[in-house]
Amino acid sequence: MTNAIVLHELGGPDQLLWETVEVPDPGPDQVAIRHTVIGVNYIDTYMRSGLYPVGLPAVIGQQGVGVITALGANVSRFEVGDKVGYGSAPIGAYAEERVMKADPLVKVPLGISDELAAATQLRGMTAEYLLFRLYAVQPGDNVIVHAATGGTGVIMAQWARTLGARVIGTVGSPSRFDQARAAGCELVLEYQDPEFVEKVKDFTDGKLCEVVYDSVGKDTFNASLQCVKRRGLMVAYGNGSGTPDPVEVLSLARQGSVYLTRPRLDDYATTVAETEVCAGRFYEAVISGAVTPRATQTFPLREAPAAHRHLEDREQLSTPVLTVG
Ligand SMILES: NC(=O)c1ccc[n+]([C@@H]2O[C@H](COP(=O)([O-])OP(=O)(O)OC[C@H]3O[C@@H](n4cnc5c(N)ncnc54)[C@H](OP(=O)(O)O)[C@@H]3O)[C@@H](O)[C@H]2O)c1
Known part of the structure; x- marks a missing residue:
C-alpha cells in the first residue's frame, strides 16, 4: 500500500x-x-x-x-x-x-x-519538440511565444532566443513585461492588445512570423493565425484560456497556405530514443x-x-x- x-x-x-x-x-x-x-x-x-x-x-x-x-x-x-x-x-x-x-x-x-x-521535465521536453523537431527554429526567424512568463513559455522564449530567433512574447499584464524581456523577448505584448497584429507586422517589417507557439488558446488563437507568414506554421499547443473555437479550413488558405497543428508531447516522445533525445537536449540546455x-x-x-x-x-x-x- x-x-x-x-x-x-x-x-x-x-x-x-x-x-x-x-x-x-x-x-x-x-x-x-x-x-x-x-x-x-x-x-x-x-x-x-x-x-x-x-x-x-x-x-x-x-x-x-x-x-x-x-x-x-x-x-x-x-x-x-x-x-x-x-x-x-x-x-x-x-x-x-x-x-x-x-x-x-x-x-x-x-x-x-x-x-x-x-x-520542468514535461515542460522542457515540450519546449524541445516544439523548437527542434515539430519545427526547427532558425536564426533570424520571427517567432511568437505566448505566455512567455509561464512555466513552458519562459523556457520556450529563452531557448528560441539562444537559437537566434527574434522572439515576440505575450503576457497577461504590463507587470510581466520586464520578466518577458529578461527571458529574451525583443517585443512584449499583452494578449488582448487591440493592435496586436499591427504591432507584429511592424516588428517583422511586414513579413509576419515563421512560427507562432500558442498555449493560451481561446483568447489568442485568431490573432495568432493572422501573424503567421505565407506557408508558415501555427502551433496551437495549449488551452490556458480555454480551447480555441473551431477553425474554418479556408482561413488557412486566405492567410497564405499556412499550416496548423495541435501537437501533444506524447506523440513526440513515442520511443526510448525519442524520449532520451528530448529530455537530454533539455537538461543540457539547463x-x-x-x-x-x-x-x-x-x-x-x-x-x-x-x-x-x-x-x-x-x-x-x-x-x-x-x-x-
Ligand atoms: N501540447 C503539449 O504538448 C503541451 C505540453 C505542456 C503544456 N501544454 C499546455 O500549455 C499550457 C501552459 O502550460 P504551463 O505548464 O506552461 O502552465 P503555467 O506554467 O501555469 O503557465 C500558464 C501561462 O498561461 C498564461 N495564461 C494566459 N491566459 C490564461 C488564463 N486565462 N488562465 C490561466 N493562465 C493563462 C499565464 O500567464 P499570464 O497570467 O501572465 O497570462 C501563464 O503564463 C497549458 O494549457 C498546458 O496544457 C501543452
Missing part, C-alpha cells in the same frame, strides 16, 4: 483526496519507483475538471522524479537505486510509490535537482545555462489541492511541485 491522491469525482481542487492505494509488483518491462518530487501540470487540472476524460477513480499526474526500488523482467536500462525522471508517462504520478513502464524514464543528470526535474526555468514552490503531496490552486492562480510566478517526505 502507498499514500496517494485519488480523484473520485470531477470538479475543483477539493476533489483531490488523500488515500491509500495498492501498488502491484512490477511486471515485464516495468519498474517500481519511490517518488521524491512530483510535477503539477495544467493537463492534471484538465483531467480533474473533465476537459480531458479519464476513467474514475484515478491517480492523476504524468511527471515525477524518484528512485527505482524494483525492476520487472526485461528492464536493462536501469538499476535499483537509479534516480529517474519522467514527463510523458501514463497517469499515476500523484502517489508516494508507483509502478510504471520503464520506457518514459530517463536518468536525472548530476547537477539537476529533484525539484527542478519534477517541475546545465549550459541556455535555459533557466522558473522557481518552484513546494507542497507536501497530501496538499495537492493547494498546489492546483497555486497553478491556476495567475498572480503566481512559480511552478508548484509535490514533495514526498
Whole structure:
C-alpha cells in the first residue's frame, strides 16, 4: 500500500483526496519507483475538471522524479537505486510509490535537482519538440511565444532566443513585461492588445512570423493565425484560456497556405530514443545555462489541492511541485 491522491469525482481542487492505494509488483518491462518530487501540470487540472476524460477513480499526474526500488523482467536500462525522471508517462504520478513502464524514464543528470526535474521535465521536453523537431527554429526567424512568463513559455522564449530567433512574447499584464524581456523577448505584448497584429507586422517589417507557439488558446488563437507568414506554421499547443473555437479550413488558405497543428508531447516522445533525445537536449540546455526555468514552490503531496490552486492562480510566478517526505 502507498499514500496517494485519488480523484473520485470531477470538479475543483477539493476533489483531490488523500488515500491509500495498492501498488502491484512490477511486471515485464516495468519498474517500481519511490517518488521524491512530483510535477503539477495544467493537463492534471484538465483531467480533474473533465476537459480531458479519464476513467474514475484515478491517480492523476504524468511527471515525477524518484528512485527505482524494483525492476520487472526485461528492464536493462536501469538499476535499483537509479534516480529517474519522467514527463510523458501514463497517469499515476500523484502517489508516494508507483509502478510504471520503464520506457518514459530517463536518468536525472548530476547537477539537476529533484525539484527542478519534477517541475520542468514535461515542460522542457515540450519546449524541445516544439523548437527542434515539430519545427526547427532558425536564426533570424520571427517567432511568437505566448505566455512567455509561464512555466513552458519562459523556457520556450529563452531557448528560441539562444537559437537566434527574434522572439515576440505575450503576457497577461504590463507587470510581466520586464520578466518577458529578461527571458529574451525583443517585443512584449499583452494578449488582448487591440493592435496586436499591427504591432507584429511592424516588428517583422511586414513579413509576419515563421512560427507562432500558442498555449493560451481561446483568447489568442485568431490573432495568432493572422501573424503567421505565407506557408508558415501555427502551433496551437495549449488551452490556458480555454480551447480555441473551431477553425474554418479556408482561413488557412486566405492567410497564405499556412499550416496548423495541435501537437501533444506524447506523440513526440513515442520511443526510448525519442524520449532520451528530448529530455537530454533539455537538461543540457539547463546545465549550459541556455535555459533557466522558473522557481518552484513546494507542497507536501497530501496538499495537492493547494498546489492546483497555486497553478491556476495567475498572480503566481512559480511552478508548484509535490514533495514526498
Ligand atoms: N501540447 C503539449 O504538448 C503541451 C505540453 C505542456 C503544456 N501544454 C499546455 O500549455 C499550457 C501552459 O502550460 P504551463 O505548464 O506552461 O502552465 P503555467 O506554467 O501555469 O503557465 C500558464 C501561462 O498561461 C498564461 N495564461 C494566459 N491566459 C490564461 C488564463 N486565462 N488562465 C490561466 N493562465 C493563462 C499565464 O500567464 P499570464 O497570467 O501572465 O497570462 C501563464 O503564463 C497549458 O494549457 C498546458 O496544457 C501543452
